[in-house]
Amino acid sequence: MAAHAELKGKRREAVSMSTPVQQAERASRPSGLRRWASEQRVLLIAYSFILVLLAFAGIMSPGFVQPGNLSQQLVLAAFLGVVAAGQTVVILTGGIDLSVSWTLNFAAVLLTRITDTGFTYPSTGLVLWGCTAALLLGLAVGLVNGVGVAYLRIPPLVMTLGMNVFLQGAVLVYTNGTPQGAAPPLVQFLAVGRLFGVVPMAAIVWAVVAALMILLLRATVLGRHIYAIGNSPVAAYLAGVRPRRVLVSVYMISGLCAAFAGILLTGFSSQSYLGMGEAYVLAGVAAVVIGGTSILGGSGGYVGTIAGTIIVVLLQSTLAIARVPEAGRNILYGLIILVMLFVYGRGKKARE
């Protein structure tokens, strides 16, 4: 979008030196602030909704908006935020990645298995190797997903679903049903540690991931190509984009993000267990969609997903403190997604 803004800047310069007719046209356009608001409508709505949720939670239970609890919410959001980062990139191309739950889980059990040294603490080298192996696994899963989607043209829904079931079995076989080992202290620090005893490490990690993601989508060639493919694969191909390579890349990014979230979650719960990623598939998709990214691809971005992630986590916590029973929580959760979809705007009519 940086390139986009630059282009717009140039256009504005051109307008200022233009004919009276064009100047009149310009005058009739909405003012800068209003135009910005209409361009960023989705983000404004999403971020305002966070404030509404916080206000509601504050009224229900004043303790909720204390810094201590808010930073705890941020830590919870960080794990979902990392998974949703990969999901955002995939959904921007018009795909979906349902294999994140067991990719995450496989990465986690791999890490604890490699760093399992009995009763002694594993060496730093071993921990780094464990993390590297976990991340490589995520990349490998993404590569297979990407090849299936891009080269064999298997629909993403089916490819990643089959992969997820396959990985579930693979994790069971690999662990024999009971994952071994514990999270090494270094990994625990990454997830639950606090820098200077105040700033949660998980939040810092998330901020780094977020910065990289925003940079990737806005300032790199790959990022531009991702949007192009999401809008029209044919047009993108004719314009010189290589869709298959881009698709393989996005699934690899998603696998990497899922594996990284697996490492963080292992640190958070100080161990790996079966099914630890189950909650992150649909919550991740919900975070992306609530953040305003179109499920058809081509529009949206990670800034929205950050808001979506916080909304999903806050929703879960506020409904819990409001003592809404699980039944009501599920219903409200679904209703809110529907309302957000309607607010963000709908598809075209058939006759268009």
Add this chain to the structure above:
Amino acid sequence: MRRRRSFFGRNAPVLLAYLAFVILMGTYIGLLPRFSGAQAISIANQGMTLAIASLGQTLVILTGGVDLSVGPLIALTNSVAASLMSDDPVRVALVVLLVLIVGMACGALNGILIAYGRLQPIVVTLATSSIYTGCALFVRPRPGGYVPEWFTDALTTSVAGIPSALILLAVLVALWLAFRRTRLGVSLYAIGSSEGAAFMSGISPARAKVAAYTLAGLSSAVAGLFFTAQTATGSALSGNVFTLNSVAAVVLGGTSLAGGRGGYIGTIAGAYVISVIVSVLFFLQVSPFYQSMFQGGILLLAVAIGSLQLLRVKNRLEVL
């Protein structure tokens, strides 16, 4: 102009699904110490819930959509049925009617949101599945309920020597074959191929979509009833496995996820492949840990084989 292909060419995916099914069944029956009528019923029952639920999923996928609320809807109807049933046949009949209405209403809600709300099926049904799970939990916070024994027997054993599941399956196939030729049936294919062209030809895509999702809700409700008879209990979280398995059954059966191509006949084979493979692996004494690996592997292998024909396409623009 594309040449008209032979019967085998046109039906390759469906035939492939049945080939897989026959091989699996052959292995299974070969593994059984002895094959009896009771065993045939048990096999037919294993895949029945999925086979029923996948009928609705087939209709929806033919329009180019997808219904992710199949599982929660089975759980909801299962919870309602098990919570309200008693030994009284009249009451059971009323409960069955109520459950079917609940299923159709939920399906219609999906369809209206998608067709008239002009929202994407995948996110709408994701949202409504959360709502239906909530409703199921409201009806049945804890697993339980009462299902009369005669209800279980009627659906899961045999009537006049023929397994009830087979009768049910025959009814479903007959309904499908009749439905495919109706105006609505043809509309679903037309919408899936090209919504714009369907609209230009005088079809109302919105109305046809609502009908497809309503029928999907109905088939989930029937699946929920069969599931109730099978498990003889109600649980709000029981049905989740059916959501993605129904999509897998449809795809294994050769229906295109892009819509417009395929049908229920293939789906049945897909549903039974997914269900029977678990038993085959059990009899082969494969560790249950390998079960999902095989299920996922077979699904991926099947769709990969199905897409190999793409490699023959020379024009890249046709593939994008």
